[in-house]
Amino acid sequence: MKQIIPALYVVGASMALIGAAVYITGWPFAPYIYTIGATLFALAQINSPYTGNNKNIKRLRKQQIFGALFLVLAGAFMFFTNKNEWIVILTIGAFLELYTAFRIPQEENKE
Numbered sequence: 001m002k003q004i005i006p007a008l009y010v011v012g013a014s015m016a017l018i019g020a021a022v023y024i025t026g027w028p029f030a031p032y033i034y035t036i037g038a039t040l041f042a043l044a045q046i047n048s049p050y051t052g053n054n055k056n057i058k059r060l061r062k063q064q065i066f067g068a069l070f071l072v073l074a075g076a077f078m079f080f081t082n083k084n085e086w087i088v089i090l091t092i093g094a095f096l097e098l099y100t101a102f103r104i105p106q107e108e109n110k111e
Contacts, residue, residue, distance in 0.1 A: 005044050012040030016071065020090065023078065035075030042068035056107045060100045067096025 015037025023030040045068045050061045070093030077086035 005048050008040045008044035008047075012037045012042075012044060016041055019075075031075060031078035034078060035072070038068075038071040038075050042072050054107060057104060060104050060107065063096055064100040064104070067093045067100065069093075070096065 015033050017037070019030050019032070019034025019037055023034065042065075045065055050057055052058075070089055074086045074090040074093060077089050
């Protein structure tokens, strides 16, 4: 299982990036590629738990998982909305992911 998680990160992030970038062309399979990629990415984050005792890192991990769920929600918005509302949800998820990507290593170095 530990060998699958890094692969899920890479494949999921690549698919999400490609799906979001190709969506503007109007290709009908772009939302499917993005949603599958975001789901794989979210599964990788959910299945890599933090086992330490630091409360700040536990809080940041919850925020990170919440951000991943926002990325999956953006995929649902690609299917069910008419305009570009999905970009707002994607931006919120990306901001949470970026914030936690910087803060978690900073907290780990304090220990």
